[in-house]
Amino acid sequence: MSASDEKPPAGGQLRRIVPKLLASVLPLAMLLLWTIVALAVGGSSRPTALHVRDFVGSISVKSTVAGAVKLGGSGGGGGGRWISAYTVPNFTSTLLSRWLTPGGEPCRETLTAAVSIPAFDSSPASSPALLHAGELHELAFFALDESNRHRCLGGDYFEADLSGPQWKSRPPILDHGNGSYSLRLQIHSRFASPNSTFTLSIVLLFRRFDGLKLSTNRFAFRRELRRISIKFDPPSAAFPTLPNLQICRAGAGDFSGTAWSGRWTRLAGNDSCAVDRDGRYRCLPETVPCSPPWCGGGAPLAALESNGWVYSAHCAFRLFDQISAWRCLHGHWLLFWGDSNHVDTIRNLLTFVLGIADGDAIAAVTRRFDRRFVNPLNASESLRITNIFNGHWNETQNYLGLASLAHQPFRDLVRRYFDNPGGGAPDVVVLNSGLHDGVYWRSIRHFAQGAEFAAKFWEELLAGVRRWLPARAPRVFYRRTIAAGGYARELGFNPSKMEAFDGVFLEKLTARGAITGGVVDEFDMTFPWHYDNRCNDGVHYGRKPARARWRDGEIGHQYFVDLMLVHVLLNAFCNGW
Numbered sequence: 001m002s003a004s005d006e007k008p009p010a011g012g013q014l015r016r017i018v019p020k021l022l023a024s025v026l027p028l029a030m031l032l033l034w035t036i037v038a039l040a041v042g043g044s045s046r047p048t049a050l051h052v053r054d055f056v057g058s059i060s061v062k063s064t065v066a067g068a069v070k071l072g073g074s075g076g077g078g079g080g081r082w083i084s085a086y087t088v089p090n091f092t093s094t095l096l097s098r099w100l101t102p103g104g105e106p107c108r109e110t111l112t113a114a115v116s117i118p119a120f121d122s123s124p125a126s127s128p129a130l131l132h133a134g135e136l137h138e139l140a141f142f143a144l145d146e147s148n149r150h151r152c153l154g155g156d157y158f159e160a161d162l163s164g165p166q167w168k169s170r171p172p173i174l175d176h177g178n179g180s181y182s183l184r185l186q187i188h189s190r191f192a193s194p195n196s197t198f199t200l201s202i203v204l205l206f207r208r209f210d211g212l213k214l215s216t217n218r219f220a221f222r223r224e225l226r227r228i229s230i231k232f233d234p235p236s237a238a239f240p241t242l243p244n245l246q247i248c249r250a251g252a253g254d255f256s257g258t259a260w261s262g263r264w265t266r267l268a269g270n271d272s273c274a275v276d277r278d279g280r281y282r283c284l285p286e287t288v289p290c291s292p293p294w295c296g297g298g299a300p301l302a303a304l305e306s307n308g309w310v311y312s313a314h315c316a317f318r319l320f321d322q323i324s325a326w327r328c329l330h331g332h333w334l335l336f337w338g339d340s341n342h343v344d345t346i347r348n349l350l351t352f353v354l355g356i357a358d359g360d361a362i363a364a365v366t367r368r369f370d371r372r373f374v375n376p377l378n379a380s381e382s383l384r385i386t387n388i389f390n391g392h393w394n395e396t397q398n399y400l401g402l403a404s405l406a407h408q409p410f411r412d413l414v415r416r417y418f419d420n421p422g423g424g425a426p427d428v429v430v431l432n433s434g435l436h437d438g439v440y441w442r443s444i445r446h447f448a449q450g451a452e453f454a455a456k457f458w459e460e461l462l463a464g465v466r467r468w469l470p471a472r473a474p475r476v477f478y479r480r481t482i483a484a485g486g487y488a489r490e491l492g493f494n495p496s497k498m499e500a501f502d503g504v505f506l507e508k509l510t511a512r513g514a515i516t517g518g519v520v521d522e523f524d525m526t527f528p529w530h531y532d533n534r535c536n537d538g539v540h541y542g543r544k545p546a547r548a549r550w551r552d553g554e555i556g557h558q559y560f561v562d563l564m565l566v567h568v569l570l571n572a573f574c575n576g577w
């Protein structure tokens, strides 16, 4: 690949580079909305569930009362609607055409230095804005240059956060490609006490697609542009209440979306909790249940070791105890193909949920292994797990990502698990692109080629299995990549790039019919915790508990985000059996 694979600077040099591609996709792409939050489902053979999360309809500013902003929902009968991520058709071509859009006019050449949010800009900075709980608010904001003039190109990467004492979520953002953006906000009324103030913060992490460059740290902007206090009052009588979240079901299409817009809620807490001798946070008594509608299942809330936090999305997740997890997994074969976060997730599944002794799990779970595990409580229950690291074809090396498939012996190694009629095939496959891709591919266009190759490889592999095992072909899930945290937000595998890469790869896999199980959005789950390194070491969210000095200087760390993922994956797997 030539150096021109880096995004060309806006303006002059571009004419040389913008080839037929631009000419062919631009007219189409002008019609589209683009976001890196979500993408198209095109080509999926699975029915798409349309209930609570399929938000459509316009929302507008209704009234401004005494300096506070009230935004209305679409309302009008049929029950309130839960928030959802934006979806964008033709994600890859839209992204490529935006990335290649030439500069020229001043409003295209300038860099963003601030944003205006008309809905909030009209209220005095001293008092919190006032919104109704339960309603879905959508507001526009605009990128401004340092002279406060509107910019007219998109591509800025904003990190949005909406947090309260018992709530953490990432408001979805839609980039319209012309300097204007939309943002969605919603709080459930249970978490809106008159005394609790929420904070909406908007950080500009990268400007003008800079996060997609090969090497990004010197381009990071990382400045908090806005911090807005919001109070949520009870929903208006005219507005229908939100339907209760239901437990996620594969049959209802709950895993068939492409991106989630969930939230972490805190249902209980122990302010005096401290890390114990083993580095664990065992803060809540086992008697505190995980209460509906935020979660369910047989395990107590304490099982997450999260001091009360739990994640839910368009549906809620069951927490599994050892007995129910083994009942689900017994006799099955799980195959993981992705980055080293899979190693932690598998080990945490074994030790925290399946009751496998720590030492045994650590010895067994490496970047590449294939093993059978037996339930310590019932020797007649067993499970097979295969893990194949895809950061490099050589398991001791890094930073090739999907390019590792260019290595024939590595392709053969993966294929071996799918073309052995005597040995069966995995029941479930979990794929991810992963952080290593962020360091290898020179540009989004370069990555799109690698993703196309990888999607074709998986399509062929699965077509092969379907020929000899038509009734039990593997259910394939895509697990979105983590949001790199703290210092790692600025690196080659920054959240901006990983979100774009996930969108491209998932679109290509889906187009080839490879996503037969669905999507698990680890990006949305990790995002509220990626601002610092309390819950991650930058690139992993599930490191083994340890009473040792952590990346942020404190003793011990939080591993519950990955533990939540373990349960979310069990929900995805167990629903289909």
Ligand SMILES: *[C@@H]1O[C@H](CO)[C@@H](O)[C@H](O)[C@H]1NC(C)=O
Binding pocket: 028, 032, 089, 090
């Ligand atoms: C997306 O791309 C496909 C094929 O390139 C095209 O047929 C379709 O119309 C596009 N969708 C939109 C909404 O532009």
Ligand SMILES: *[C@@H]1O[C@H](CO)[C@@H](O)[C@H](O)[C@H]1NC(C)=O
Binding pocket: 176, 177, 178, 180
């Ligand atoms: C930007 O694009 C959006 C969506 O297409 C459109 O509604 C809006 O009017 C555009 N804004 C400007 C300033 O062109």
Ligand SMILES: *[C@@H]1O[C@H](CO)[C@@H](O)[C@H](O)[C@H]1NC(C)=O
Binding pocket: 193, 194, 195
């Ligand atoms: C809100 O604050 C007031 C005064 O500080 C207090 O009396 C009241 O109990 C609080 N209400 C709630 C629901 O916390």
Ligand SMILES: *[C@@H]1O[C@H](CO)[C@@H](O)[C@H](O)[C@H]1NC(C)=O
Binding pocket: 270, 272, 273, 274, 275, 282, 283, 284, 285
């Ligand atoms: C809070 O956590 C500590 C452990 O750090 C534990 O000893 C204590 O019993 C917990 N309190 C409650 C009420 O669960």
Ligand SMILES: *[C@@H]1O[C@H](CO)[C@@H](O)[C@H](O)[C@H]1NC(C)=O
Binding pocket: 327, 330, 378, 379, 380, 381
């Ligand atoms: C052990 O597991 C088998 C297979 O799931 C089950 O039939 C049996 O009832 C279990 N035994 C006990 C004691 O739970």
Ligand SMILES: *[C@@H]1O[C@H](CO)[C@@H](O)[C@H](O)[C@H]1NC(C)=O
Binding pocket: 394, 395, 396, 397
């Ligand atoms: C994998 O890389 C290591 C160096 O990290 C090297 O020693 C080893 O020979 C390599 N293995 C293969 C199969 O190339």
